[in-house]
Amino acid sequence: MSFDVIRGKTFEISADYIARMRGIADGIQRIDNHGGGVFLIDNAHQLFDHSTSPILEYLLEHIKEYRGRIVFIFSGYGDEPGQLFGRDPGVLNLVPHIVKLTDYSDEDLLRILVKFVKKRFRNDMQVEGGIDGLYSRILVRRLGRGRGKKGFGNTHAVESALLTVCGRQADRVCRERAGGEKPNLFLLTREDMIGPKPLDALNKSRAWQKLQNLIGLEDIKESIKSFFHRIHVNYQRELEEKKPIRVSLNQVFLGPPGTGKTTVGMLYGQILADLGLLSSGKVMIKNPSDFIGEYIGRSESATKRILTSAMGNVLIIDEVHMLYPGKRCGDRRKPDQYRTAVIDTLVAEVQNIPGEDRCVILMGYTEPVQEMLRHCNPGLARRFPIEDAFHFTDFNDNQLAQILDKKLKEQDLTATDLARQVASRMLSLARDRPNFGNGGEVDNILNRAKAGQQKRILANPPTELLQEVILEPEDFDADYDRILRAGRNCEELFKDVIGSEDVIAQLRGYQQVAEGMRMHDIDPRPHIPFNFIFKGPSGAGKTTTARKIGQIFYDMRFLLSAEVVECSVTDMVGEFDGETGPKVIELLERALGKVLFIDEAYRLGQSDFSIDAVNELVDCVTKKRFANKLVIILAGYEEDMNELLKANRGLSSRFATEIVFRHLSPEHCLVLLQQYIGRLGIQIPDLDGSPLGEARKAAIVQVFASLTKTASWGNGRDVETLAKRVIAHVFKSHTVKVSGSGGLAISFEELVPIMEHMLEERWRRGPALGQDH
Template identity: 30%
Template sequence: MSRHMIFAGAPGTGKTTVSRLYGRILAALGVLPGGQLVEVARADLVAEHIGGTAVKTTERFREAIGGVLFIDEAYTLAPVDGGGSGHDFGREAVDTLVKLMEDHRDEVVVIVAGYSAQMRTFLAANPGLASRFSKTVEFESYTSPELVQIVERLCRSHHYALEYDTRIALESWFESMPRTGSFGNARVARQTFEEMVSRQAFRLSDTGAASGVELAQLLPQDLAEPAAGPVDDEPPAGAVDTLLARLHAMIGLDAVKQEVADLIDLLAAVRTRVRAGLPAPSVSRHLVFSGPPGTGKTTVARLYGQLLTALGVLRGGQLVEVARADLVGEYVGHTAQRTREAFDRARGGVLFIDEAYTLAPADARNDFGREAIDTLVKLMEDHRDEVVVIVAGYEAEIEQFLAANAGLASRFSRRVHFAPYTADELVAIFEGLARAGGYDCPGETLAALRQHFEQAPHGRAFGNGRYARQVLDEAVTRQAGRLRGLTGPTVADLRTLRSEDVTPATAVHA
């Protein structure tokens, strides 16, 4: 039974501490004679000359015999360029490690740690490496309440006390921090505690003599200035109106515009009530976008994220667009890892899952799509104030997706339907795209376009806005062929798309 493990996750999530406890537990069970932890990184294993890396790796490995060898940021041993751009001896360390793990498989436990995505690169560095590690343990980043608990434990161990108001301010302080990939988790909590103690010392030095109670108290003003105020600032004046104007400037989609505008008004009212100290209803911000392809779902999702950022509801507003291939893995446990990585990229913004119904196929007996859905439901609950999830797809199939998990449908309280574009709306889309590209469309061209879009087969796979762009590309190509026969075409010739440049509907659609 292999005891080697992969600890994947962000820094400061307790990987080293758990590794040390794991070694002691194995020693207490009699599995390892010593249980000591030897912590190494790339610099401890890789030398700068040929042959030196194998020697350094072997020396550190032998120190760990009887205990645990913990390799932090192990992925740095297998850089992305594979050493192809220069002489990198990280591969030599990996190859040496694989051999030593085989030769001393009952004497040492090896734990490799690092970010989830980069650890896949590390495991691919040697064909025998992945088979040596039987289990991957994901260390999730701490939530804001958990970071407050860590600070409270540090306070108790150093004989300080957090007042109730200080705990509230501290949680807001952690909420205000951007959760990027390099966020230090518990290390940030320790740094915050040390800064609070330092600021308390300055505060008390200004007031003169302090009682024993005052010396032990940490107050809200001991937090850094940015966290002492509101978690999010007032949105820039006019930012929401500007973004709503962009939404309303889109062609068609009247029902969509009204639904999104109503939701934005509701969220703005809720935040105003909260600032006024009034009770506010809980409003789900996750959405279902149903409708055929090419109807502007991605564009509206991006604007929605920007609107929520302008309101101060989201911190970043970025759109992370994923599909089944980005979430579903190839083996048990891989899917949860991929889904978490995609979700983490969307923190502070919008996670847009296109064709979400493909995660719940009709015959899902041996399909990992359900694992992605289950993981997604848990993440949406654990981080409900950090990410907005929008699922998109055909109207009938999206119902199948929502039925795949008992808690999924309740996460999406609002559904926005995107109706297919009419022929007149497709003409307007075509004309707008043409104008942006420096082309003019006379009246007879517009009439030919309208006839074209009316005759085009509007089946299930009809591309709507994408089809309008396809027709434009075809018209520009035909215009180029027509101009080839002219000697010295004028600027007007180059700009004008004529009716004969519009192909018959069946030709383009085929």
């Protein structure tokens, strides 16, 4: 029936040249030349993109010009006119009539499917259960779950699904023919229509077998198995024509680096494809930088483009927490609108609906990702529920050793048993390092060993270069046998430290405990103190002892390095509320595998922020991240440290091991002075064993006794200052004193005035200890 509103019957569609002004003009001209007609502007929502706005303006002008001759129809997505036309009132005035088309129902989709099957195969194709039977109904119900979602294709979705069905049939026919069977080419089976039974397909999946063969990851394997069991339950429910339990293919993978997240993600995607849950199953790996645009609007378009290309595939967004700047570490920055745009677009485009032909996996470190999901667009947490996340953990020592053996085999390398043991010990220590790389750390250690092996064999005679190359212990660790020398090293380290007998005995005791426990295959770490309180006066050797403890704990294979990280309370305390905690954590992470020496620690109780630092320290030292993974030493004056420990019971209980340093005795001060000047060959010949020599020695000791009673006396530090004055006196003297052995010397008569001059200086600075001004 014709209404005779316009004279012409010409019909033009603009879809192929929507972005070309000339093409639209030509289409309008052709219609007008034929006396009028209909001009359909398909995908009209694209016209409202900034880049195509001139085309829209051109169309609006011609709508007015050709009114009564050409009917303009705009077709596109949008539940409301404003979504299709934007906010331009001129468009709504010129195009006032809105016809809203709804998605087809399941019954409609079933009729379309039946029609397509009959037409494609000329009524020759049979379908198991009937062409409109159970399996056809299941197929269209799966399609119908996308109804209402932007991009749902209705008829196009049925066409695409039928192509997938035909593809499955072709694969089945090929397999059956290869097995000697004669399959019916005009039969679509249950497996063709709705895919294989999930558990059957899972057992046949090569990707599933590869996943099972991965070292460790037992919890992950069990979680994935449980997930696919739910998929199988839904398959059975569909056969009973019950609604499936809501299961999303999208996942969150949380864990430290090198634990297999990307590898598992790739296998997971292939398994989904093997089960017919994804049409392709290819894996796309993207980083936040791939989504973030340079200017407003670019982030949204980049995100949409990536999500569109990921249809039918797995999209892995690695280090996803970088999309959220976070609130940690005192971050006071304003929200990043470019990153926020990416997250908002993900929320808008990714739906947790069954049958969605796309899997998005968010990957990152546990705490940052959890923070992101708590604080950013709440829709993201609904689409990627954190409670269903797959949690990857650090590999244990045995698993790291297996990974090492696997990589040695893959690279055709050989290592001696002792070399493998040394490598395993190094990996065990390396896990204390921040951002321990797990499998990546194995690669690093192996690469260093190969470099060390090359250096070693090049140093050998040429005849040995032709022999088989084997990795030796020294290739992994040049100092691998240090534990055998640990006891001897302890005495050697303290040989020049005066009055250190008690400290040596205490530290040597730790070495003996560690040796004994290792002989019985017991890990000594939990039984050796890692937190110390050093109490004592200035210059009594606290810092020196801390450095030596670093070497001792390194020799005992408790630390990755003998390095000492020295800091003050200022380095731990923030300037603003909320900054102190992150500063303490950052400091602890920097000292992992080392010694952290906090000097003048008594200042930790002198302000609100410093008290925050104490509380954070008390909390951290018992956490798995830090406990027994670094040596922490709090040092300060005895009385002040006692007050600090009294004020905080938690600190006292966690730093239960004390090493108390005393003032050097006058006799020890003299011995230390002789050590300092003796390094440059200077002697005090007047202090021989004669009665006169003993008397002179007693006189010098008496001056030292007076010095040690001054308020500012710094023990070893001041003895070193005195030694520098003695050395300067000896070398600037016009008549250098020579000892009987021909070396440099200073006499008793020269030494005492130098000491008395220092004593006068100290008296001027303040009274002796125990005296009033």
